[in-house]
Amino acid sequence: MTRPKGSVKSGQVQVRAREVLVVGGGFGGVRAVKEMAKEPHLHITLIDRNNHHLFQPLLYQVATAGLSPGEIAVPIRTIFSRYSAVQILMMNVDRVNLAEQKIILSGGKEYHYDYLLLACGAESNYFGHPEWEPLAPSLKSIRDALDIRRRILSAYEQAESSASEEEKRFQLSFVVVGGGPTGVELAGAISEIANTTLRSDFRNIFPESTMINLLEAGPRVLSSFASELSARARDDLAQMKVNVHENCRVLSIQSGVVKTTSGEFRAANIFWTAGVKPSALAASLGVPLDRQGRVIVKEDLSLPQHPNVFVIGDMAHAEPPGGGEALPGVAAVAMQQGSYVGSLIRREIHGQATSGQWTGQATSGKATGQANLRLPFTYLDKGTMATIGRKRAVVQMGPHQRFRFTGFLAWLLWLFVHVAYLIGFRNKIIVLFEWMWSYLTFSKGARLIVGHQPLDHQIMDHQVVDHQHQRPKSKSKSEPGTDGGSF
Ligand SMILES: Cc1cc2nc3c(=O)[nH]c(=O)nc-3n(C[C@H](O)[C@H](O)[C@H](O)COP(=O)(O)OP(=O)(O)OC[C@H]3O[C@@H](n4cnc5c(N)ncnc54)[C@H](O)[C@@H]3O)c2cc1C
Structure with missing residues (x-):
């Protein structure tokens, strides 16, 4: 490490500060570092390939122009x-x-660790079809969200300037693959853009004629929720003119076509x-x-044979004490695991530092004193929630997720x-203001198209010249819109 290493005086004992490497500044990594940050016997290095911590649950709001990247x-x-x-x-x-206790960066540089915490999260999975990725982008990063925002807003611009009704229908057709919380939220937000935000802004198209198809391979959307909440979400989506297709598995994706x-x-x-x-x-x-490629960790979230290496969050397969289904890949699990590991390392180091016991090996299993006792990680499930749109959400919480809320109350809870949970007081205030403004005015503040127009090739592929097309003289509610994309 280039940063000077010092020794820390602890009582009568001179102790070398321990090197803790944390990889990943997401929900798990940030929580862990916060837990350890004030411990004087630790040098903590947090490594992330991005310079920012991202609040992924609100990414879809950036993708649908509700919020700006800096707000999440x-x-x-x-x-x-x-x-x-x-150190960041x-x-x-x-x-x-693992054998030499070091990590290797992309440029080849190496860093030694006494403790290592891996909290690198997850990436989009196209299930062996990487060729689908450019045709059906996913939502994992700010870059993804801005790309999706550009595609959504560009589609309306392309439709507005198109001479062909068929081309307009094509441009105003959306397919969202995946009926989990992100798919439901994205489909719902696109519907709001179409039916409220853009409603009055165009002269040659009817944004409310947008066709949105949400495809779910399993038997119901929001499958991690109680079935009554899935049913409610499906009804809400239907009212928002989102066509939900359950038991609908994608076979192939080509430019502009999902089979x-x-x-x-x-x-x-x-x-x-x-x-x-x-x-x-x-x-x-x-x-x-x-089977999903997650690292199987012990009850204390460490690796078997490597008690000083921990894996948490979306990267880890962690079972509840005594066994059972692996914990889900959600922010709450990652945060609680981060707090647990951070406090475990802090207590172990503090105990060793004050008793001068450091042996170069993290202790595991048998307790050698209160500081070294490793109790298993236990997840406290405070509930699950997903929003569908304005005044529509589903929430389950409480013991055995017994308390269930829908509609306006669930939306307020959401x-x-x-x-x-947003990090930063400024962001909390701005997001609250944006949402209040949007609630009162039905507007979305971040409707900027930046960058190139990725839809050009699709227009070329599907261009249909319609010389008969007449521009509508005026738009009124009684005029029929286009009836959406083909099925
Ligand atoms: C669109 C979307 C919506 C979601 N909505 C919800 C929700 O509503 N509720 C909920 O509970 N959960 C939600 N989740 C899931 C939740 O965000 C994850 O479970 C959570 O982020 C996992 O935390 P983590 O610390 O494991 O990883 P992350 O928070 O993903 O952080 C991983 C970090 O590691 C960094 N990294 C990865 N690989 C490397 C590397 N090789 N070198 C250096 N750095 C690296 C990344 O840049 C990132 O900063 C959502 C996820 C997405 C994508």
Whole structure:
């Protein structure tokens, strides 16, 4: 490490500060570092390939012009600017050498660790079809969200200037693959754009004629929720003019066409929210993985044979104490695991520092004193929620998720929780203001198209020249719009 290493005086014992490397500044990594940041016996290095911590649950709002990127992301340096023991590196970690206790960055540089925490999250999963990715972009990063925003807004611009009714229908057709929370939220938000935000802004098209198809391979949308909440979400979506297709598995995606077990969908705009797989770093460890590629961790979230290496969040397959289904890949799990590991390392180091016991090996299993006791990680499930649109959401919470809410109350709960968990007071205030403004005015403030027009090739592919087309003289509610894309 280039940063000077010091020793810390603890009582009568001179103790070398321990090197803790945390890879990933997402929900899990940030929580862990916060937990350890004030421990004087630690040098903490947080490495992330991006310079920002991203609040992924609100990415769809950036993708649908409701919020701007800076409102859901915050520089990692800013989060830890007051903690002098925390070093931030913007680097990509390429692999880990467990035997030699070091990580290797993409440029080949190596860093030694006493403790290592891997919290690298997940990436989009196209289930062996990487060729679908450019045709059906997914939503995992700010770049993805801005790309989707550009595609959505560009589609209306392309339709407005199109001379052909068929081309207009094609441009105003959306397919969202995946009926989990992200797919439902994205489809609902596109519907709001079409039916409220853009309603009066165009002269040659009827934005409310937008066709939105939401495809879910399983038997119901929001399958991680109680079935009554799935049914409610489906009804809400139907009222918002989103066509929900369950038991509808994608067979292939070509430019502007999705072939499924339920038929073919033509759409200029195809978005993929159908699955994630753990960060590629998981496979590089050479340790047992589950079927999804997640690292199987012990009850204390450490690797078997490597008690000083922890894996948490979306990258980890962690079972509840005593066994059972692996914990879900959600922010709450990652945050609680981050707090757990951070506090575990802090307590172990603090105990060793004050008793002068450091042996170079993290202790595991048998307790050698209160500081070294490793209780298993236990997840406290506070509830699950998803929003469908304005005044529409589903929430389940409480013991055994027994308390269930829908509609306006659920939506208020969703708003409150998401603002509360956003990092940064400024972001909380701005997002709250944006949502209040949007609620009162039905507008969306971030409707900027930036960058190139990725839809050009689709227009070329599907261009239909219609010389008979007449521009509508005026638009009124009684005029029929286009009836949407083909099925
Ligand atoms: C669109 C979307 C919506 C979601 N909505 C919800 C929701 O409503 N509620 C909910 O609970 N969960 C939601 N989730 C899931 C939730 O965001 C994840 O479960 C959570 O982010 C996992 O936290 P993590 O710390 O494991 O990883 P992340 O928060 O993903 O952080 C991983 C970090 O590691 C960094 N990284 C990855 N690989 C490397 C590398 N090789 N080198 C350096 N850095 C690396 C990344 O840049 C990133 O900053 C959503 C996810 C998405 C994508």
